[in-house]
Amino acid sequence: MSESQPPPSRPPVVLPGNVAVITGGASGIGLAVAEALIAQGMSVVLADIDAPKLRDVEARLTEDGASVATMVCNTTSEPEVNALIEYAVEQFGGVHVMFNNAGIVGVGDAWTEPIELWTRVIEVNLLGVVHGIRAVLPVMQQQGVGHVISTASHAGLSAAPGIAPYIATKHAVVGLMESLFLELGALGSPVGASVLCPEFVQTDLMNTTKEPETVDAPFPQLINQVLAAGVSGGIPASELADQVVAALERGQFWILTHDTTRDAVRTRAELATTATNPAVGSPEG
Numbered sequence: 001m002s003e004s005q006p007p008p009s010r011p012p013v014v015l016p017g018n019v020a021v022i023t024g025g026a027s028g029i030g031l032a033v034a035e036a037l038i039a040q041g042m043s044v045v046l047a048d049i050d051a052p053k054l055r056d057v058e059a060r061l062t063e064d065g066a067s068v069a070t071m072v073c074n075t076t077s078e079p080e081v082n083a084l085i086e087y088a089v090e091q092f093g094g095v096h097v098m099f100n101n102a103g104i105v106g107v108g109d110a111w112t113e114p115i116e117l118w119t120r121v122i123e124v125n126l127l128g129v130v131h132g133i134r135a136v137l138p139v140m141q142q143q144g145v146g147h148v149i150s151t152a153s154h155a156g157l158s159a160a161p162g163i164a165p166y167i168a169t170k171h172a173v174v175g176l177m178e179s180l181f182l183e184l185g186a187l188g189s190p191v192g193a194s195v196l197c198p199e200f201v202q203t204d205l206m207n208t209t210k211e212p213e214t215v216d217a218p219f220p221q222l223i224n225q226v227l228a229a230g231v232s233g234g235i236p237a238s239e240l241a242d243q244v245v246a247a248l249e250r251g252q253f254w255i256l257t258h259d260t261t262r263d264a265v266r267t268r269a270e271l272a273t274t275a276t277n278p279a280v281g282s283p284e285g
Contacts, residue, residue, distance in 0.1 A: 010192050011145040014248050016041025019092040021084065023075050023132065024102035026053035029151060029201060032237035033099060034068075035061075036245045043067035045088040045095075048102070049074055067092075075102045075128030078135075085135040094143050097248065100132040100150040101196075106165030118165050125169035129176060140191045147192040147248055149255075150177050154199040157256075158264040161280060181253050192251050196244060199258040200234030 020037050024030040025046030034044045038061065046068065048054050054070040061068045069091045073084045088095050106121035129150045140146025155163065156170035177195035184191050240257050247255045256262055271278060 010147075010190050010251055012249065013096045013145060013147045013192070014040050014042065014245060015096075017043070018096040019043045019045065019088060019094055020097035020099060021045045021047065021088045021095050021136070022099040022101055023047045023073065023081075023084075023128065024151075025070075025099075026050050026057050029196075029198070029237055029240060030099065030101040031057060032241040033101070033244050036238070036241035037097065038066045038068070040245065042097075043092045044069075045084070045091065046070045047073035047075070047084050075100075075131060076123040078131045081128070081131040082135045085139060089139060095136055095139050096143075096146055098132055098136040098140075098146070098148045100129040100148070102128050103151060105163070106169070107163055108165060109162060110164035113165065121165040121169055125166070126172045126176070129173055133176075133180060137191065141189065144190050146190070147194065147251075148177075148180065149194040149196060149244065149248070151196045151198070152177070154197055154258065154261045154264065156195075156197055157261060158268060159278065178253070194247055194253050194255055196240075196255045197257070197261055198240055199261055201237055201240050201257070202234045 014037065020034070020042055022030045022034050022044060025034055025044075026048035027050075030046070030048075034046055038044055044061075044066070046054060046057060047070070049072065051072045054072060058068055058070045069087070071084055071087050073080045075081055085095060085098075102124060104121060104124045106117060106125075108117060132150070133148055136146070136148060140148070150173055152173040153166070153170040155167050156172075156174040159167050174195055174197070177193055181193040184193055235257065243255060243257055246252075256265075268278075270276070
C-alpha cells in the first residue's frame, strides 16, 4: 500500500478583496457563512429563491459597509446558476469561494412517496450542487485559485428511517464532493474542495421541508417532531460559520461540526467491516 500524499499546496482563498458566491444565502447557514467571510474582508454574492429576504439582507449588510451583491436564483436551473457565476465575475472580477448551500428536506419513506417528491429533492439537493460545480470550475481554473464547498449533512454519513429522499441526496453530495476533491488533486489543480456535514443547526430548515404526500405514510409526524426539536436545540449558525472559515483556511475537506457525527461514522464503519446489519436506534441511525 502506498503512503498517502499530502494535499497539494493551494493559494489561500479567505483574503480581503476575494469573492464568495453562496446559494441559499438569504438565511441560516448560508447567511452566517456570508457574514463570517465579510468579517474577513471578502465580497459576497448571495443567491436565493426568496427575493424579499435577499433584499432585506442586502440592505442590512450594505448599511454595515459590506461589499454585497444579490441575485434571485433557482439552483435547479443550470442556466440560472451559470448566470449567477457570470454576474459575480461582472460585479467583482472573479469567484474564489463557491458555497453550494441551497437545500430542502424531503420527509418520507423509500417506497410510498410520489416520484415527484423524489425528483424535487434530487433536483435541489444534488443537481443544484452539480450545476454550481460545473459553472464555477472553469472560472476558478482559469484564475488559478478557488475553493468549492457544498453542504451535505450528518444525514450524508448515516441513515435513519422516514427521511429517505434527504438521506439519499445528502449521501450523493458527499460522494460527489469526495470525487471532485480526488479529481482536482489528480490534476494538480489549484482549486480545493470541501464537504460540510452539519448535524442540527439553529436555522429555518423546517420551512423547506417537503411533506410526504402519501396519506398513510408511516413516519412523517415522528420525523418532523425529531427535526423540529433538533433544529431548535442545535448549535448557532455563527458557530458553524466559524468552523467553515477555519476549514477553508486550512484547505480541509471534511467539515464535521458535531462530535456525534464522528461517532456515527465510526459506528457505521464498524458495522460495515463486521458485516453487522444496521438497526433502528443505533448510533449510526
